[in-house]
Amino acid sequence: xxERWALISGLKGDLDTYELIQKDLKKTPGNITLFVLGDMxxxxxxxxxxxxxxxxxxSNDLQPWCIYGWWEEQILLESGYRGNxxxxxxxxxxxxxxxxxxxxxxxxxxxxxxxxLQFGFVELDCGLIHGSSKDVGDDLTLDTPPLTLLDRLTxxxxxxxxxxxxxxxxxxxxxxxxxxxxVHDLTGNHKKEQKxxxxxxxGVGAGKNYTLYDVGTDNTQFVRxxxxxxxxxxxxxxxx
Amino acid sequence: xxxxxxxxxxxxxxxxxxxxxxxxLQGITNITCLGDLxxxxxxxxxxxxxxxxxxxxxxxxxxxxxxxxxLDACDCSYPSxxxxxxxxxxxxxxxxxxxxxxxxxxANLPYSIRKDECLFVHGSPNSQxxxxxPDMDAFAALERVENAKAEILFCGHTHQPYIRELxxxxxxxxxxxxxxxxxQKKEMNLPMRRIVNAGSVGEPRHGGxxxxxxxxxxxxxxxxxxxxxxxxxxxxxAIINAGLPPIFAWRLKNGFEFAERAEDASHFCER
Numbered sequence: 001x002x003e004r005w006a007l008i009s010g011l012k013g014d015l016d017t018y019e020l021i022q023k024d025l026k027k028t029p030g031n032i033t034l035f036v037l038g039d040m041x042x043x044x045x046x047x048x049x050x051x052x053x054x055x056x057x058x059s060n061d062l063q064p065w066c067i068y069g070w071w072e073e074q075i076l077l078e079s080g081y082r083g084n085x086x087x088x089x090x091x092x093x094x095x096x097x098x099x100x101x102x103x104x105x106x107x108x109x110x111x112x113x114x115x116x117l118q119f120g121f122v123e124l125d126c127g128l129i130h131g132s133s134k135d136v137g138d139d140l141t142l143d144t145p146p147l148t149l150l151d152r153l154t155x156x157x158x159x160x161x162x163x164x165x166x167x168x169x170x171x172x173x174x175x176x177x178x179x180x181x182x183v184h185d186l187t188g189n190h191k192k193e194q195k196x197x198x199x200x201x202x203g204v205g206a207g208k209n210y211t212l213y214d215v216g217t218d219n220t221q222f223v224r225x226x227x228x229x230x231x232x233x234x235x236x237x238x239x240x
Numbered sequence: 241x242x243x244x245x246x247x248x249x250x251x252x253x254x255x256x257x258x259x260x261x262x263x264x265l266q267g268i269t270n271i272t273c274l275g276d277l278x279x280x281x282x283x284x285x286x287x288x289x290x291x292x293x294x295x296x297x298x299x300x301x302x303x304x305x306x307x308x309x310x311l312d313a314c315d316c317s318y319p320s321x322x323x324x325x326x327x328x329x330x331x332x333x334x335x336x337x338x339x340x341x342x343x344x345x346x347a348n349l350p351y352s353i354r355k356d357e358c359l360f361v362h363g364s365p366n367s368q369x370x371x372x373x374p375d376m377d378a379f380a381a382l383e384r385v386e387n388a389k390a391e392i393l394f395c396g397h398t399h400q401p402y403i404r405e406l407x408x409x410x411x412x413x414x415x416x417x418x419x420x421x422x423x424q425k426k427e428m429n430l431p432m433r434r435i436v437n438a439g440s441v442g443e444p445r446h447g448g449x450x451x452x453x454x455x456x457x458x459x460x461x462x463x464x465x466x467x468x469x470x471x472x473x474x475x476x477x478a479i480i481n482a483g484l485p486p487i488f489a490w491r492l493k494n495g496f497e498f499a500e501r502a503e504d505a506s507h508f509c510e511r
Contacts, residue, residue, distance in 0.1 A: 146411050146428060147383040154380045170417040179409035179430060181378040185402040186446055186465060194378040196411065203417075 002030035003215040005123075006062070009069065009130065009164030010206025012042025013105060015050045017208050020225040022061055028212065034062040035121065037164040037204060038069020038130035041114075043094075043101035051110045068117040069130035070137050070165060075102055081115050089137075120156075124215065127158040131165040140201055141166045146174055149201045159199050162213070167206035169222040174199045242266065245360065245438045246453040247274035247396025248301070249291075251281025251334070252442030252492075253478075255451040256290060258470035259441050268455065272353060274396040274438055275301025275362040277346065278334050280488050281442050282478035288342045300349035301362040302369050302397065307335050308347040326485045333484060352388075356458070359390035363397040372435060374402040382406045385433040392434045392456075401439025401452040401465045407432040436463050449495035 120129035132138035133155035177196030365388035409430030439452030476489035
């Protein structure tokens with residue numbers, strides 16, 4: 001049986017989209033593991049029904065494996081789960097009303113569950129995380145310098161990094177990296193040539209846009225819930 | 241023109257005086273200090289007063305930050321609970337001894353100093369607590385310099401002096417996004433950059449007993465590691481008389497201090 005991961009993020013309380021994705025995944029061949037890479041909550045709509053469903057899946061639901069995202073971090077900050085810190089970045093960028101909307105969108109009874117979520121998963125040689133190994137708000141995109149991407153991969157010691165913060169879907173592969181390092185210290189000179197094995201950073205999308213990853217073949221397939229996958233047969237990035 | 245870079249003075253007044261004398265004998269007047277004026281050693285106020293008197297440009301080290309903020313050093317830098325207890329004791333002792341004026345001085349030190357293409361920091365551009373060890377992943381090391389928009393990064397914190405040149409790098413990037421069927425490929429040449437670690441004046445961890453610092457010539461780009469002898473006995477006696485852990489004196493006298501050395505070159509403090 002083919003093993004696949006479904007990677008979703010940015011639902012922001014949208015239970016309808018979550019149900020649509022669950023419906024999609026039931027039709028998708030293979031043994032599927034569902035990862036929710038954060039931003040289950042947001043300020044736009046009431047998130048309680050979605051949170052309840054994630055915590056208490058229906059009998060025919062794929063079990064979701066959730067980590068926390070940027071919006072979860074904001075509500076934890078504002079609710080006193082991070083010591084004296086508050087969601088000041090959110091307050092400054094979006095205003096007091098958005099902070100209030102976020103607090104009102106999530107019942108307090110869910111906060112302990114959110115606070116217990118992990119920062120990320122490391123599965124096989126893959127890191128699954130909302131932002132990056134540096135920060136939950138780290139916004140990795142196609143335009144992020146390769147050295148920065150390599151740093152984020154190195155910190156987690158993984159070859160694939162699945163990230164959600166940017167909300168974009170992309171597959172960026174780093175290959176044939178080489179760098180000469182020469183260290184001079186009190187014991188003399190030490191030269192080393194370092195090579196980078198094939199590594200990749202994958203943006204999984206947000207909301208209805210999600211990603212399927214074929215663990216056996218390393219193929220990435222970008223999908224929009226309710227629609228046929230963009231390249232159903234082969235998947236995108238077949239040769240990556 | 242030659243300039244000297246010193247780091248990790250750690251309240252060791254005889255070592256600081258000897259290094260400043262060595263710098264003076266070379267006719268160097270441009271000195272930059274990478275922090276950790278205090279901690280471990282017995283003369284924190286005296287060392288700060290000397291740095292102030294000489295008007296040496298200084299950035300804040302991890303001990304300077306922790307003493308000011310009332311924090312103990314993050315336990316990630318200690319390999320054992322005994323080492324951690326010693327560190328915490330030294331923090332408490334230093335906090336009690338420092339004058340208010342000197343605490344204010346430490347509190348107002350900048351995190352980094354930039355001079356043309358050179359950036360001066362204590363640990364790394366990311367954090368005063370991050371160790372840039374000489375065997376750190378080369379690409380990650382290059383990222384630290386490049387993202388800081390510097391050509392030469394001067395750091396301390398590890399107490400091991402070294403000069404690391406990262407050169408002749410390249411990488412291929414293949415990109416595919418959901419909006420396109422094409423795969424874009426591009427080759428990128430990576431810039432040549434250097435990391436210079438100034439070692440430690442007051443608590444060397446390079447396997448010898450001498451204080452270390454570096455001299456950088458900004459015309460020839462040449463960097464030299466200097467080793468300076470100082471009166472170790474004097475510092476050791478002051479450590480014992482101050483009631484600080486005797487192991488602080490023992491390791492200075494014996495010239496090795498592996499007990500509290502961070503082993504993980506890519507470690508990043510999460511505090």
